[in-house]
Amino acid sequence: MALNPQIVALRTYLRDTIRTLIAAQDATEDIEVFRRLGHQIREMEHRSMMLGRLEFAAASDALSKKLEPIAAGQAELDAAVEDMQKFGRLLQTMAKFLGMVDKLIDTLT
DSSP states (O other), rough: OOOOOOEEEEEEHHHHHHHHHHHHHHHHHOOOOOOOOHHHHHHHHHHHHHHHTTTOOOOOOHHHHHHHHHHHHHHHHHHHHGGGGGHHHHHHHHHHHHHHHHHHHHHHO
């Protein structure tokens, strides 16, 4: 069985976002921002590990449909990450995005 390119792409996106958040964590001097970023990093790492176990999931139209809102959520999350001044929006958007990833993981396990 081959790797599912959609799941691999989502996992790659999560890992890239984790690196961006780590860089933001390294740059902050605000302990609360540091702590909250750390929490989100751990949450994304958890989803990335779970998706790693699902990279061989069979591709299907149903899976593609479940990935559509996640793809839309990526653009929203990217915009929030770019604007760290709106930290509350970043956390809210990240939680929403991870909720969508959780639903996908639940359907594949």
